[in-house]
Amino acid sequence: MTLDELDTPALVVDLDVMEANLQAMQQRVSARGLKLRPHTKAHKIPALAQRQLSLGGEGICTAKLGEAEVMADAGIMDILITTPIAHPIKYQRLVALYLAHPEGVFCQVVDHAEHVLGIGKCAVAAGVNVELLIEVESGQQRCGVALGKSLVDLIKLIEATEGVSYRGIQAYSGHLQHVQDFAQRQAQARAAVLPIFDFIDNQLLPQGLAPRVVSGGGTGTYQAYTGLGFTEIQAGSYIFMDAAYRALASRDNSRQNDEFSNALKVWTTVISHPTPERAVLDAGMKCLSIDMGMPLVEGREDIRYQSGGDEHGILHLAEGEVSLTIGQRLLMLPSHCDTTLNSYQTLYGIRGDEVVQSWDIAGRGRSD
Ligand SMILES: Cc1ncc(COP(=O)(O)O)c(C=O)c1O
Known part of the structure; x- marks a missing residue:
């Protein structure tokens, strides 16, 4: 045709441009010594997630449990769900995802004891173990536990709760993805997460609570995260780009990203x-x-x-x-x-x- x-109206994608975007992000993130865990909330299509994995992606992210169910049903077995879930209906569904795909490596983001206890209870009843990533406040003031005693207590609670285990930390500064000026965006992105790495080094590490994984970053901020302690980047929009991202300043601060x-x-x-x-x-x-x-x-x-x-x-x-x-x-x-x-x-x-x-x-x- x-x-x-x-x-x-029909939604179309230029295949050559998309492929160039996919390869460019994978190469840039790898060149920084980081893993790319593409956020599939941008496309929601299992075949595109498979392409991201075949290019070197370290598993995928989904924003919601429903998206994760779709991706797992299509055979994608390493999924990080980046939004906390609440309510026994959701905890049961999360556990059902593990039961339906015993070979899967799934991970759920949490930021409160309520999540840990609710998920742990369902997981024990089902005989599975759910890996958890703790979302930490990194300036967006959306979800995320504050640095300090509440974070330490939450990690300790996960370690002490049956049915769950502690994978690490998520820090996604969504509010900084579209800062217009490139240099300012990079500086603000680093400044927003520096206290987290300081806390890991000086508080968590000495107590044996250091994260195995620190996951974060998006299409607008991934370049800022070299050498900080992030292990993986969660960028998503780069596969398609959009007018809002293109309107930002580029590295040389010309108008167009x-x-x-x-x-x-x-x-x-x-x-x-x-x-x-x-x-x-x-x-x-x-x-x-x-x-x-x-x-x-x-x-x-x-x-x-x-x-x-x-x-x-x-x-x-x-x-x-x-x-x-x-x-x-x-x-x-x-x-x-x-x-x-x-x-x-x-x-x-x-x-x-x-x-x-x-x-x-x-x-x-x-x-x-
Ligand atoms: C938690 C989280 N991680 C990663 C992303 C991907 O960011 P971007 O689409 O800007 O690359 C988003 C996007 O909203 C997000 O909410």
């Missing part, structure tokens, strides 16, 4: 052109997320996208610009790849104008 034959290129696009149609300056697309916020700003029109910097609600995207043409035609197709560059992808059931792989592949987005909507 050609792109022209594909109905819209060109470390990775935009691979993910949304194929759309102009459905209306009420005035010469205003056209309307068949892609509103149900298929082009706007939580990280507005998407861009590929190759048309003169056109500005404005949300027209759930189903419509309004295009503003600069004065004097050639108008669009009704039925014309446009490729849009999403501002945020994760939330855009989650609205689609299928991802089409394109090479030039040819649609050469498609994948079911098996983890789509699995925020449970």
Whole structure:
């Protein structure tokens, strides 16, 4: 099929660009002496996770238990679930994941005694052992236990609780991924985690509580984490990139972050052109997320996208610009790849104008 034959709105990925992004991140992280544990929340497709593993990935991350179930059912056996879970229903499901895949190496992030005791109780009843990674506060003020006695107590509790074991620490500074200036982003990312490594060296190590694994970092901050004590990087968005990441400054502080290129696009149609300056697309916020700003029109910097609600995207043409035609197709560059992808059931792989592949987005909507 050609792109022209594909109905819209459709989610497409440039296969060559995606492959270049995948290889570049693996090489850059390996060159820093770190492991890459790709965060698959960006794509939710087992086949793409397999590709990341075949390039050298040290297992994968999923944000949610539901995503992990999808990945494990597809045969991926080394999964870190990076968001804490709470409630016996979830603890039972976590244990069921172990029982369904006895060869699996799964790890759950926690930040409170409640999690440890709840998971431990279910694990003992099922006769399994659940590995835990403790999320530590690293500036985002989302989940994460504070450094100090509460962290030491939590590690000791895991060590003393049957059915669970202590793997290490997660420190993900999500609030710093999009700091505009490259040098500032790197400096802030290091500053946010330095106290954690100081605490490990001076408090945890002497007590025999040092982490085996320290996991963190994203597409915006991975470069800051050389030589600090991280063992693995959890970056995810680099596979696709998006307009929000591209709009950051690059290493030489030029305007555009060109470390990775935009691979993910949304194929759309102009459905209306009420005035010469205003056209309307068949892609509103149900298929082009706007939580990280507005998407861009590929190759048309003169056109500005404005949300027209759930189903419509309004295009503003600069004065004097050639108008669009009704039925014309446009490729849009999403501002945020994760939330855009989650609205689609299928991802089409394109090479030039040819649609050469498609994948079911098996983890789509699995925020449970
Ligand atoms: C805990 C965690 N780790 C890693 C990532 C991946 O970061 P990025 O997509 O910026 O590479 C995210 C993204 O939200 C995350 O929440």
